[in-house]
Amino acid sequence: MNKAALGRLANEVRTDFGLADDQPFDPFRWSSENGIPFISLREFTADEAAMRHFLEERPHVWSAALLHDGRRHFVIYNPERSPERTRSDLTHEVAHFEAEHDPSPAWTDEGGGCGGTTKAMEREAAELAGAILVPLEGARRSAIRGLAPQSVARRYQVSVEMAEWRMRMSGGYEIRRRARAKR
Structure with a gap:
């Protein structure tokens, strides 16, 4: 798949x-x-x-x-x-x-x-x-908002490493970076 x-x-x-x-x-x-x-x-x-x-x-x-x-x-x-x-x-x-x-x-x-x-x-x-x-949309929103991976890890009851991986893979960090660059 x-x-x-x-x-x-x-x-x-x-x-x-x-x-x-x-x-x-x-x-x-x-x-x-x-x-x-x-x-x-x-x-x-x-x-x-x-x-x-x-x-x-x-x-x-x-x-x-x-x-x-x-x-x-x-x-x-x-x-x-x-x-x-x-x-x-x-x-x-x-x-x-x-x-x-x-x-x-x-x-x-x-x-x-x-x-x-x-x-x-x-x-x-x-x-x-x-x-x-850690669903894609939740990870993406969290990364765009600039939430700390520790906060996301607590919300989803996963390790910080899992939260960081999902946030990174969601594309949210890149969306946040681009939005900040436009300002």
Whole structure:
């Protein structure tokens, strides 16, 4: 999907939830309403070695995964992330589902990282999740008005980095710059 199609899909997801451009997306509500459970790794397994590896020794290599057990979809996630990062991680998995990406068996690469989708699917999910979390118009308006990314991050309950990225990608900073140059 191209960025325009992903933007339209993000708007559909947000509209289905009755969200205005200035309201945060709640992936836990999405989970509940769509019957796709989010399960923390601590709840998913009692395997101490796996928990130690993914939650203590190498927590940075794994955030979340959309899985299908033959009957239903579910998401397993790393509960050791910040609330903002968890929101982003879970929305990324929501994006995989909404974009109709087929979950493939998880694998671990030589560097210890996890994956199971193509790079193109990951790019799509990242773009879609960003647009669901911080919608284009909200990001653009915020950048044009000169709002601080920290303020936008608080409004949408995302990281400052996510807010900055969405504001930059919206074109709002360029619109603001041009308007100031005309003065």
